[in-house]
Amino acid sequence: MIPFPLHLESLLTKPLTYLVFLLIGFLFGYVLEISGFNHSPSLASQFYFKDLRVFKVFFTAIVVGMLLLFLSSAVGLLDYNLIWVNPTYLWSGIVGGLIMGFGFILGGFCPGTSLVALATLKIDGIFFVLGGLVGVFLFGETVDFYKFFFNGSYYGRLTLMDVFNLPAGIVVILVTLMAVFMLWGGEKLEKIYGNKDPKKAPKARYYGAGVLVIVAVAIAIIGQPTTADRWNNLESIRGDDLKNREVYVHPGELLDTFHNHKLNLVMIDVRNEADFNLFHLLDAENLLPEEIQDSIDEFIALPANTVIVVMSNDEVTSTEVWKTLTAQAVPNVYIFSGGINNWLETFSTSVEDIVCGKITRAGEEELHFEFNAALGSNCPAAYPDHDLYHFEYEKKIELDLKRAPVGGGCG
Amino acid sequence: MTENNKEKKKKFHLKDLFNRPSKPYANPYLGGVLLGMVLFASYFITGNGLGASGGLSRIAAFIEDLIAPGHIDQVPYLITMAGGQLNPLDSWIVIVTAGVLIGGFTSGVIHGRTKFETNKGPNISNQTRWLFAFLGGILFTYGARLARGCTSGQALSGGATLSAGSWVVMFSIFGGAYALAYFVRRLWN
Numbered sequence A: 001m002i003p004f005p006l007h008l009e010s011l012l013t014k015p016l017t018y019l020v021f022l023l024i025g026f027l028f029g030y031v032l033e034i035s036g037f038n039h040s041p042s043l044a045s046q047f048y049f050k051d052l053r054v055f056k057v058f059f060t061a062i063v064v065g066m067l068l069l070f071l072s073s074a075v076g077l078l079d080y081n082l083i084w085v086n087p088t089y090l091w092s093g094i095v096g097g098l099i100m101g102f103g104f105i106l107g108g109f110c111p112g113t114s115l116v117a118l119a120t121l122k123i124d125g126i127f128f129v130l131g132g133l134v135g136v137f138l139f140g141e142t143v144d145f146y147k148f149f150f151n152g153s154y155y156g157r158l159t160l161m162d163v164f165n166l167p168a169g170i171v172v173i174l175v176t177l178m179a180v181f182m183l184w185g186g187e188k189l190e191k192i193y194g195n196k197d198p199k200k201a202p203k204a205r206y207y208g209a210g211v212l213v214i215v216a217v218a219i220a221i222i223g224q225p226t227t228a229d230r231w232n233n234l235e236s237i238r239g240d241d242l243k244n245r246e247v248y249v250h251p252g253e254l255l256d257t258f259h260n261h262k263l264n265l266v267m268i269d270v271r272n273e274a275d276f277n278l279f280h281l282l283d284a285e286n287l288l289p290e291e292i293q294d295s296i297d298e299f300i301a302l303p304a305n306t307v308i309v310v311m312s313n314d315e316v317t318s319t320e321v322w323k324t325l326t327a328q329a330v331p332n333v334y335i336f337s338g339g340i341n342n343w344l345e346t347f348s349t350s351v352e353d354i355v356c357g358k359i360t361r362a363g364e365e366e367l368h369f370e371f372n373a374a375l376g377s378n379c380p381a382a383y384p385d386h387d388l389y390h391f392e393y394e395k396k397i398e399l400d401l402k403r404a405p406v407g408g409g410c411g
Numbered sequence B: 001m002t003e004n005n006k007e008k009k010k011k012f013h014l015k016d017l018f019n020r021p022s023k024p025y026a027n028p029y030l031g032g033v034l035l036g037m038v039l040f041a042s043y044f045i046t047g048n049g050l051g052a053s054g055g056l057s058r059i060a061a062f063i064e065d066l067i068a069p070g071h072i073d074q075v076p077y078l079i080t081m082a083g084g085q086l087n088p089l090d091s092w093i094v095i096v097t098a099g100v101l102i103g104g105f106t107s108g109v110i111h112g113r114t115k116f117e118t119n120k121g122p123n124i125s126n127q128t129r130w131l132f133a134f135l136g137g138i139l140f141t142y143g144a145r146l147a148r149g150c151t152s153g154q155a156l157s158g159g160a161t162l163s164a165g166s167w168v169v170m171f172s173i174f175g176g177a178y179a180l181a182y183f184v185r186r187l188w189n
Helices: A014-034 A040-048 A053-074 A090-107 A111-119 A123-151 A160-164 A168-194 A204-222 A227-243 A251-258 A273-278 A289-300 A316-327 A339-347 A350-356 B002-018 B028-046 B053-067 B076-082 B092-110 B126-146 B151-160 B164-188
Strands: A154-156 A264-269 A306-311 A333-336 A357-359 A369-371
Touching (some): A014 A111, A014 B028, A014 B092, A040 A053, A040 A090, A053 A168, A053 B028, A053 B151, A090 A123, A111 B053, A111 B092, A111 B126, A111 B151, A123 B076, A123 B126, A160 A168, A160 B164, A168 A204, A251 A306, A306 A316, A316 A333, B028 B151, B053 B076, B053 B092, B053 B126, B053 B151, B151 B164
Parallel strands (some): A306 A333
Antiparallel strands (some): A357 A369
């Protein structure tokens, strides 16, 4: 089991959790202040290439933060799937970013730096914060006029690794090299436009840049943990759940869950398309086992009351998929006990026999029913009448709220 | 601890506190390394990055809730923060914001940089600077709400976690600022 990030809500009382956040905020404010982020001319002069102090702090911080994150993930200390990664909304991000840029050069601050300026009694910072409160108010009043734009072009938890189809280690190296190049170029520009002599800056920064690149290469060599690595870490904890059938859901419980509107039930049918077309449960989603890996981010981003039930014809394939999802830190994943065959044996009616097909016997992970046509979810058994069935079963579905943060610092 | 110290200092050496000689800011690369470490610590311990505009927007919602509580319940964007019995200030991001204020103040006092002053370009008056700071604040947080995060929550935090959208936001912020910089050069030069 990967120990970090901690799930503070379940470890600490609320005041203690808030104390941790207060401390993080304190350090954030302290570092912003010593970096000169409360001084608006420093912030603005980076846009005239005169003093790139803020630019340097900013890109150094991104690279250092990134390297520490991916290094701790590579050595198995931090679960990248459990940290908040800002979802991508392309066009509202671009337009919002441009507006922010205008605000930056006019106002001389950004929200974080204006708070530090206010805290250190800079009057221009106080005016910026006041304007900021007005901006929030105006946004709340106007966003409804264009909410399709605001919520459109949504790509979910999309990373640079997904965009460029490269492993994390390579992206980390490229970002590090780009940042080092930008910082080097920044110093050249400062020399031209700001008459700053880069020779006066400490030599240590060259060694620092070297260390960053070496760490980036090390991250690429170690590599990020694979699903198999993750399952090996997890097996001692979740392996028993499989053995004791703690994660196998009885047909009766699944039927009841259809009607439990407090839960967001997601059914993943991992059989091949032919079997899926012959028969599947109403609202089940067809995903092949090899497609699961690419959908992990989407599963992680589902709402906190989501319960995922994986099903195949029997249990073998669905159990493998369960291992993949659970190893990748997708919470609340269950296996449908006995698979589609068990479901049909439980719920097929006389109507099924006449209209849809009949029971035959076949091998493991094959459909035990012969359908007359590709009926999909049109047979009655795809959505049995809840009132006709009452089962005694051991309840297995339990909502585990220990999951990735569902909101970043922007909500 | 720091609170108590400050209280004592305030009582006995109030003038000294705000009239200390200003020390220069830290080396920017050192500041960057420290900021990166704080960012990492935040993700490592809590799973969340740093943010600032989220705190501001909740404070704004809180003020609005005081003035017009009925109105809050009609604006979908505000309902999630302050609708009904929800207290918009009861969120970790507001606590981080409070920490930022205390941390910034503390460092400012220690380094003699906490003092009433207006920093501006040489060719404009204080009043002009204040006006543009106010306008800039309106634009910045409006854009930050639209892009779902500002330089902290999107560019810095999302940048380090390699979120594709955050890199787009980051380049848009810098692009917007560089594009307008030439036309408002009188403000700063």
